[in-house]
Amino acid sequence: MKSSEELMSKLQPVLGLFLLVVFWELAFEMRLVDPVLLPSPAQSFQAFWHGLEEGSLWADLRRTVARTGISFAIALVIAVPLGILLGSSDKVYRALEFPIDFFRSTPASAMFPLFLILFGSGESTKIAVAAFGAALAILFATAYGVMNARKQRQLAARVMGASRLQVLSDVTIWESLPQTFVGMRSGVSLALVIVIVAEMFIGSTDGLGQRILKSQMVFDMPDMYASIFAAGALGYLLNLLFIVAERRFVHWGGK
Amino acid sequence: MQALKHMEAPQAARPPGAGEIAGMDLGHRWYAPGTHITIRGLHKTFGAHTLYDGFDLDIPKGKIISIFGPNGCGKSTLINMIAGILPYDKGQILFDGKDVHDTRIGYVFQNYREAVFPWMRAIDNIRYPLKYLDLSKGEKEARIDRLVESFDVKIDLNKYPYQMSGGQQQMVSIMRALVVDPEVLFLDEPFSALDYEMTQFLRDRLQKVFIERPVTTLLVSHDLDEAVYLADYVLLLSRNPTRIADFVPFDAPRPRSAETTLTPDFLRVKGHSLEIFQREVRK
Numbered sequence: 001m002k003s004s005e006e007l008m009s010k011l012q013p014v015l016g017l018f019l020l021v022v023f024w025e026l027a028f029e030m031r032l033v034d035p036v037l038l039p040s041p042a043q044s045f046q047a048f049w050h051g052l053e054e055g056s057l058w059a060d061l062r063r064t065v066a067r068t069g070i071s072f073a074i075a076l077v078i079a080v081p082l083g084i085l086l087g088s089s090d091k092v093y094r095a096l097e098f099p100i101d102f103f104r105s106t107p108a109s110a111m112f113p114l115f116l117i118l119f120g121s122g123e124s125t126k127i128a129v130a131a132f133g134a135a136l137a138i139l140f141a142t143a144y145g146v147m148n149a150r151k152q153r154q155l156a157a158r159v160m161g162a163s164r165l166q167v168l169s170d171v172t173i174w175e176s177l178p179q180t181f182v183g184m185r186s187g188v189s190l191a192l193v194i195v196i197v198a199e200m201f202i203g204s205t206d207g208l209g210q211r212i213l214k215s216q217m218v219f220d221m222p223d224m225y226a227s228i229f230a231a232g233a234l235g236y237l238l239n240l241l242f243i244v245a246e247r248r249f250v251h252w253g254g255k
Numbered sequence: 256m257q258a259l260k261h262m263e264a265p266q267a268a269r270p271p272g273a274g275e276i277a278g279m280d281l282g283h284r285w286y287a288p289g290t291h292i293t294i295r296g297l298h299k300t301f302g303a304h305t306l307y308d309g310f311d312l313d314i315p316k317g318k319i320i321s322i323f324g325p326n327g328c329g330k331s332t333l334i335n336m337i338a339g340i341l342p343y344d345k346g347q348i349l350f351d352g353k354d355v356h357d358t359r360i361g362y363v364f365q366n367y368r369e370a371v372f373p374w375m376r377a378i379d380n381i382r383y384p385l386k387y388l389d390l391s392k393g394e395k396e397a398r399i400d401r402l403v404e405s406f407d408v409k410i411d412l413n414k415y416p417y418q419m420s421g422g423q424q425q426m427v428s429i430m431r432a433l434v435v436d437p438e439v440l441f442l443d444e445p446f447s448a449l450d451y452e453m454t455q456f457l458r459d460r461l462q463k464v465f466i467e468r469p470v471t472t473l474l475v476s477h478d479l480d481e482a483v484y485l486a487d488y489v490l491l492l493s494r495n496p497t498r499i500a501d502f503v504p505f506d507a508p509r510p511r512s513a514e515t516t517l518t519p520d521f522l523r524v525k526g527h528s529l530e531i532f533q534r535e536v537r538k
Contacts (some may be wrong), residue, residue: 152369161387252373
């Protein structure tokens with residue numbers, strides 16, 4: 001009895017996935033959707049495996065990872081210091097809150113044409129737009145974290161003899177870290193979204209976005225699903241990576 | 256600063272024995288012998304609300320002063336101004352003639368949860384203020400060892416604060432305040448969020464530290480028993496604008512224990528303080 005309960009609790013996380021595949025298989029067997037549009041799970045998985053094996057899916061995946069990584073790194077380097085600066089001054093923050101909030105709420109994809117003019121149709125545009133989107137998310141979260149740092153901890157440091165700069169480096173930045181990590185997590189997701197869209201529509205010859213669009217155009221549906229799955233897995237893993245990093249580096253968060 | 260003008264200020268409390276000796280005139284800085292902290296002409300308003308208006312106080316050196324008074328009379332405000340973490344509008348506060356920034360102070364907050372640094376282990380929290388002192392590494396470690404020993408710490412100080420109970424966190428906070436060997440120690444209702452057992456434990460440890468090395472201490476308390484029990488002097492404040500209602504000495508020998516609270520002396524001081532407190536509340 002007990003062991004079957006244990007087994008159930010272990011299986012629960014994959015139960016949803018299992019049901020989805022069963023439902024997909026049934027839909028395929030019963031021809032609920034045109035098989036050309038919806039191949040069987042086995043065919044799609046085969047395409048995924050094949051893509052990895054012969055290397056072209058790997059290559060596209062790597063390109064997307066590289067673009068996302070570079071844009072995220074640029075965003076991080078720009079947004080964290082700016083966020084700290086912004087958050088540590090009430091006056092600066094109040095003056096800039098509206099424009100930042102406005103741009104943060106603007107869909108980054110709406111900026112594509114502008115960035116195309118600024119950076120041309122090459123690699124830099126994709127990275128610039130993704131970095132722009134991610135940077136605003138990180139900037140806002142960091143500034144918020146700095147502004148909401150516990151005043152009493154800052155006082156505690158000051159009373160022990162810390163200078164303003166030392167309060168910032170020893171207390172305020174640590175206090176803001178949990179928020180910064182939240183911003184980084186949404187920032188990296190956003191960067192991936194923008195990179196995929198950019199690969200589809202801004203003259204690309206590689207990357208997952210381009211691969212998804214290309215296989216759709218030639219009606220290679222198994223490969224399209226395989227590429228969508230690869231993009232999904234990438235997003236999921238990135239999120240997971242940041243959650244693990246968050247637990248590791250801000251172990252005190254929420255406690 | 257014209258501290259001299261306030262010399263005869265009627266509400267300035269003097270330690271006994273100091274009053275009859277003429278105050279020392281050190282040019283522009285005057286203070287009675289045995290005095291550590293002098294407060295002259297302190298003025299503080301919050302908006303239209305005047306909390307302190309020409310407040311004078313002398314705090315004797317190496318003594319524990321419990322501050323007690325009606326709600327909203329500004330007990331915490333007073334120690335925060337003295338500790339230099341709250342600005343005041345007018346007046347002067349000196350420590351042996353020095354400014355607060357030239358004085359080593361320790362401060363224990365009521366809310367320990369937001370006072371210790373959760374990203375540091377307990378031992379690193381205690382070590383932290385030492386970085387602002389000019390000591391060799393060996394000296395720093397020796398100090399920590401001494402403190403840990405005199406506190407008779409039974410818990411693992413390599414834990415993070417969030418892995419500790421509230422009382423243990425407050426103990427870390429108290430040790431952090433004491434490790435710098437402060438000239439003045441500020442305690443803002445340090446036990447009010449703790450259970451009785453932990454409160455007793457920490458009071459005993461504090462007493463032990465005080466006996467080993469007296470340090471000028473300002474304790475804000477809303478528990479009259481505790482205020483008297485720990486005090487050399489009970490500073491009773493009035494409703495605002497805040498004045499000194501009384502400055503009551505209590506010189507029972509240390510270490511004090513539960514028996515101390517049954518002595519006629521304790522009951523007299525407590526009774527007298529309560530009488531004044533009630534008079535001030537009714538005003």
